[in-house]
Amino acid sequence: MTDEIHQAFAHPEARAAAMAPADPPDRLSLRDHIVAADIGAFQQERGQEQRLRFNVVVELARGGGDAGDDVDQILSYDRLTEAIAAELAAERLNLLETLAENIAARILAEPQPCRVFLRIEKLDRGPGALGVEIVRSRAEAAPVTAAEVPHPVVAYLDNATIAAPDLSARLDRLAATAAPVVLAVGLPDTTRPATGDGPCQTRIDLLAIEQNAWVLASRDPRLNVVATRTELDWAMKQGNMVVWAPSKLVLDTPGAPGSGEDGVALAAWLAGELAALRLVVHGPVSLPAACRVPVEPA
Structure with a gap:
């Protein structure tokens, strides 16, 4: 139980390592990425930007080492920050849980990720950091085909x-x-x-x-x-x-x-x-x- 509590509050990278098999996959990490955004379910949060801190660890599929030094052949760090920026720009959300789900889904849409560890924290809602942490896997996610919406x-x-x-x-x-x-x-x-x-x-x-x-x-x-x-x-x-x-x-x-x-x-x-x-x-x-x-x- 002590190990589980420690892992729950450790950096997402530590949790990823603890949950990994003996032959761990490669990981890409984004630490302490802070963005100001308008988010929250309470009326006093509307129209007021607050700081969000993102920590992301992505476990990567083995590519056979054939990427060389070509940035177009790997999952770029920019893809992680772009996923965060795109979901924040898409619409105003009430819940960090929804934002986390959307960001994880966007990252998993890339070909390389196998699993995403994502922590989002609000830094301005109290004396400490209030947040949510999720783990999402490509293997666990059922393929979703979006039905086309007709033009009205x-x-x-x-x-x-x-x-x-x-x-x-x-x-x-x-x-x-x-x-x-x-x-x-x-x-x-x-x-x-x-x-x-x-x-x-x-x-x-x-x-x-x-x-x-x-x-x-x-x-x-x-x-x-x-x-x-x-x-x-x-x-x-x-x-x-x-x-x-x-x-x-x-x-x-x-x-x-x-x-x-x-x-x-x-x-x-x-x-x-x-x-x-x-x-x-x-x-x-x-x-x-x-x-x-x-x-x-x-």
């Missing part, structure tokens, strides 16, 4: 369209397309609180848009409100028509619009994120000047 049509509906008597007919026309449909709305016509504080106001505006999304959903039984990328991907795979609630994706995605005032701009951003076939805009609103997908009026 994103449609923005202004408030007059939401309240229009012909809403059902408009939805019928959208549903008749061969692609799944994601509906987006803007701010309601009702008065909302004004705070004068940018981040707080953005949250208030996004919540007001979500209220408007539920108003739209109440007007047609085909519609459900979805908030996460997982829900969006599932709905698109099923060919469902859904209404987007923007708060989670906007707040958790680096590079997302920093304001909730312009619903059309949010819809254009979503269309780009989903690689939509086109953005269809209902109502006399200003079309976005820059959009990664074709934009057309309804």
